[in-house]
Amino acid sequence: MADVDASRRFHTGLGLALRPEPSVDVWAQLSADAGALGIHDAAVSKGRPPGTVELGFATEERLEDVARRLADAGYELKLFDEDFGRSIRVVDPDGVNVRIQEIDQDTVRRTAAALSTERD
Numbered sequence: 001m002a003d004v005d006a007s008r009r010f011h012t013g014l015g016l017a018l019r020p021e022p023s024v025d026v027w028a029q030l031s032a033d034a035g036a037l038g039i040h041d042a043a044v045s046k047g048r049p050p051g052t053v054e055l056g057f058a059t060e061e062r063l064e065d066v067a068r069r070l071a072d073a074g075y076e077l078k079l080f081d082e083d084f085g086r087s088i089r090v091v092d093p094d095g096v097n098v099r100i101q102e103i104d105q106d107t108v109r110r111t112a113a114a115l116s117t118e119r120d
Contacts, residue, residue, distance in 0.1 A: 004028055007039045056099040063102050083111035
């Protein structure tokens with residue numbers, strides 16, 4: 001997202017509720033009865049341009065275990081160190097970009113603080 005705050009306001013206007021505990025200036029997590037939406041600053045998206053859409057899942061399972069299952073099933077994937085933790089990116093059978101995320105709140109806070117300092 002080019003403007004996380006504007007996107008947060010838009011999606012809360014649609015009825016999603018901001019979850020303040022995992023949210024920081026560069027990342028907002030919003031919830032609905034049937035799921036959640038995460039929006040983040042394009043600066044923390046590891047080369048993805050603003051407007052990029054991915055289907056994302058957060059996991060508490062070790063990413064190496066998820067990666068092994070996907071690889072064993074024949075899927076090509078990439079494991080990334082991110083500004084919020086780590087993630088796997090893989091394309092599903094319908095061509096949808098999927099990200100499985102391991103979110104580390106300490107990493108999120110450090111990234112948000114560093115980006116806030118850069119912008120000041």
